Amino acid sequence: MTKKPFYITTPIYYPSGDLHIGHTYTTVAADAMKRFKTLTGYDAYMLTGTDEHGQKIQKKAEEAGVTPQEFVDGQIDKIKKLWKLMNIDYDQFIRTTDEEHVKTIQRIFEKLYEQGDIYKGKYEGHYCTPCESFWTDSQLVDGCCPDCGRPVQDASEEAYFFKMSKYADRLMKYIEEHPDFIQPESRKNEMVKNFLEPGLQDLCVSRTSFDWGVPVTFDKKHVVYVWMDALPNYISALGYLNDKENLMDKYWPADVHLVGKDIIRFHTIYWPIFLMALGLELPKHVYGHGWILIKGGKMGKSFGNVVDPVELADTYGVDALRYHVLSDMKKGADGNYSEDMLVNKINVNLANDLGNLLSRTAAMTAKYFDGVIPDAREEEPVDEELISLAEKTPGMMEADMDNFDPAQALEDLFTLVSRANKYIDETQPWVLGKDEMKRARLASVLYNLTETLRYIAVLIEPFMPETGGKMAQELLLTPEERTWESLKHFGGYQAGKKIERHAPLFPRIEKKPSEEAKEEKKPAKKEKKQAKKEEKKKEEGKKDEKITIEEFSKPELVVGRIVKSERHPNADRLLVNQVDIGEESPRQIVSGISQWYTPEELTGKSVVVCVNLKPAKLRGVVSDGMLLAAEEGDTVSLLEADKKLSPGSKIR
Numbered sequence: 089m090t091k092k093p094f095y096i097t098t099p100i101y102y103p104s105g106d107l108h109i110g111h112t113y114t115t116v117a118a119d120a121m122k123r124f125k126t127l128t129g130y131d132a133y134m135l136t137g138t139d140e141h142g143q144k145i146q147k148k149a150e151e152a153g154v155t156p157q158e159f160v161d162g163q164i165d166k167i168k169k170l171w172k173l174m175n176i177d178y179d180q181f182i183r184t185t186d187e188e189h190v191k192t193i194q195r196i197f198e199k200l201y202e203q204g205d206i207y208k209g210k211y212e213g214h215y216c217t218p219c220e221s222f223w224t225d226s227q228l229v230d231g232c233c234p235d236c237g238r239p240v241q242d243a244s245e246e247a248y249f250f251k252m253s254k255y256a257d258r259l260m261k262y263i264e265e266h267p268d269f270i271q272p273e274s275r276k277n278e279m280v281k282n283f284l285e286p287g288l289q290d291l292c293v294s295r296t297s298f299d300w301g302v303p304v305t306f307d308k309k310h311v312v313y314v315w316m317d318a319l320p321n322y323i324s325a326l327g328y329l330n331d332k333e334n335l336m337d338k339y340w341p342a343d344v345h346l347v348g349k350d351i352i353r354f355h356t357i358y359w360p361i362f363l364m365a366l367g368l369e370l371p372k373h374v375y376g377h378g379w380i381l382i383k384g385g386k387m388g389k390s391f392g393n394v395v396d397p398v399e400l401a402d403t404y405g406v407d408a409l410r411y412h413v414l415s416d417m418k419k420g421a422d423g424n425y426s427e428d429m430l431v432n433k434i435n436v437n438l439a440n441d442l443g444n445l446l447s448r449t450a451a452m453t454a455k456y457f458d459g460v461i462p463d464a465r466e467e468e469p470v471d472e473e474l475i476s477l478a479e480k481t482p483g484m485m486e487a488d489m490d491n492f493d494p495a496q497a498l499e500d501l502f503t504l505v506s507r508a509n510k511y512i513d514e515t516q517p518w519v520l521g522k523d524e525m526k527r528a529r530l531a532s533v534l535y536n537l538t539e540t541l542r543y544i545a546v547l548i549e550p551f552m553p554e555t556g557g558k559m560a561q562e563l564l565l566t567p568e569e570r571t572w573e574s575l576k577h578f579g580g581y582q583a584g585k586k587i588e589r590h591a592p593l594f595p596r597i598e599k600k601p602s603e604e605a606k607e608e609k610k611p612a613k614k615e616k617k618q619a620k621k622e623e624k625k626k627e628e629g630k631k632d633e634k635i636t637i638e639e640f641s642k643p644e645l646v647v648g649r650i651v652k653s654e655r656h657p658n659a660d661r662l663l664v665n666q667v668d669i670g671e672e673s674p675r676q677i678v679s680g681i682s683q684w685y686t687p688e689e690l691t692g693k694s695v696v697v698c699v700n701l702k703p704a705k706l707r708g709v710v711s712d713g714m715l716l717a718a719e720e721g722d723t724v725s726l727l728e729a730d731k732k733l734s735p736g737s738k739i740r
């Protein structure tokens with residue numbers, strides 16, 4: 089059966105300096121979409137590359153004292169290395185200096201000139217070099233570029249023009265008839281209101297004041313305007329009007345051009361009009377994502393806040409970085425980057441939620457079944473919720489990805505991770521393990537957990553390829569167990585394999601939060617005082633209330649031993665404790681006691697633990713239980729238990 093094609097593109101990057109994590113977002117998102125489509129059975133093709141002509145690059149080369157060609161040649165390796173590091177599985181890397189691309193641009197220009205869409209005239213206006221955009225007087229904002237706010241240069245030169253106005257009505261109609269062409273909707277409205285409705289002016293499509301560009305064949309002192317050179321890369325890569333292999337029939341029209349919001353205008357106004365003039369179909373979707381911001385502001389060299397993806401990937405791992413940028417950019421909105429947020433996500437979502445799920449399951453399988461995933465099935469109603477969520481998750485994620493929303497897809501996947509962790513708490517395998525009669529049930533619980541982990545391994549791979557691979561390795565998944573089809577019905581995991589325990593998927597990161605983050609997180613003094621007052625009032629009221637013995641037995645109290653304690657990554661007041669309560673692995677319990685205890689003092693203490701408190705996230709870290717303490721004046725002391733009592737001993 090021939091697979092359905094899916095063609096996805098990223099913008100082609102200016103090779104004018106180092107790429108930052110903002111640039112990395114588009115490419116990682118496109119890669120995740122390509123991989124997801126491949127998983128679901130498409131013949132997915134991804135294009136990326138570099139946009140190498142134009143005044144900006146020529147200036148950079150002059151500054152560096154080399155020719156523009158030498159300058160761009162010197163940048164390419166770095167960019168390709170970055171994509172390799174980020175695990176980008178592109179199918180073609182196009183450069184606008186490629187001979188075949190240049191051919192396409194020259195032929196397009198000739199064709200449009202011959203059919204009368206391009207004519208010669210004189211350009212009088214302004215040019216913004218950083219944006220490579222022309223502006224008229226009335227479009228300037230306070231005399232500066234309306235896109236980036238930087239000063240513009242006066243430009244007056246003989247030039248060729250493209251008759252944009254001829255196609256404006258057709259484009260407007262197309263946008264109306266294809267409501268999902270420009271996404272998200274807010275960007276569509278912006279384009280229609282700000283550009284189409286006021287009326288399009290003819291576009292200047294050649295320059296004579298510099299020469300680093302594709303020469304116009306019939307008028308050599310002109311080079312083609314850089315956007316008219318760059319946009320057709322999406323078709324020159326497929327062999328349009330050049331001598332490359334013809335992939336147009338297979339992949340055109342593109343399924344989606346993924347671009348940042350700053351260049352959506354070029355992709356939804358200029359590009360469709362060029363395509364109409366060439367008699368080609370328009371791309372099915374143009375998706376304009378937001379920006380990754382730093383402290384709410386734009387990132388860039390000129391702002392001095394560039395975040396280097398290579399450094400981050402080296403420090404925290406590629407998948408953690410991929411996860412951070414993908415999960416942060418909610419549909420249609422801007423994202424935010426901070427190192428504290430990244431560390432927090434690694435510790436909470438990756439190390440704690442996902443990593444622990446795998447390691448707890450593997451540890452219990454090792455302990456109770458010598459590492460061999462058991463086959464016995466003894467279903468109980470509590471399994472139903474986990475199984476049905478696992479079966480639903482692939483479809484939900486597919487819909488999210490078709491909606492260009494990798495952040496939502498990851499959220500749906502991590503809901504399954506949380507559900508599986510909750511299933512461990514509900515089924516309490518360590519209790520089942522104590523009872524020989526419950527072995528079949530214990531086997532079923534561990535099978536269900538392993539099968540859920542298989543779903544997670546398969547579904548996480550497009551977003552975090554290394555993690556998916558590591559999980560598959562640990563669970564000994566066969567190629568058949570890693571297919572989309574195998575996720576149709578819960579139960580595809582072949583029991584009987586002996587799995588080995590591996591190193592943690594994501595080790596927790598010990599990192600002091602920045603001073604600034606600390607300040608932000610400190611509750612105001614006034615709020616604290618008020619909360620204390622209210623608590624005191626409540627406590628006083630309670631003294632007179634009597635409770636029944638049934639009510640008293642509601643909290644389940646046991647003896648626990650603190651095996652490890654560390655400071656919370658994001659809150660000064662909190663300590664994150666690992667407490668042995670006689671279960672398979674220690675419970676993580678967060679307590680607000682750092683004012684009175686150091687982590688070293690706590691380690692080894694026998695304490696009183698309430699174990700049936702609903703788990704909660706405290707400043708992003710899951711707390712599953714509570715340590716009991718007494719308060720006297722301004723001091724808080726933990727209730728300690730006799731050291732002779734073993735962890736897990738019930739307190740009545």
Ligand code: MSP
Pocket residue numbers: 098099100101102109110111113114139318319321346347348349350351378379380381386387
């Ligand atoms: N060369 C043009 C694209 C031509 S496509 C036919 C260009 N290049 S760029 O290198 O400046 O930007 C490439 C992409 O990176 C754009 O989609 C841009 O929106 C994106 N980003 C640049 N900074 C960004 C963030 N801070 N956050 C997210 N994306 C950002 O434009």
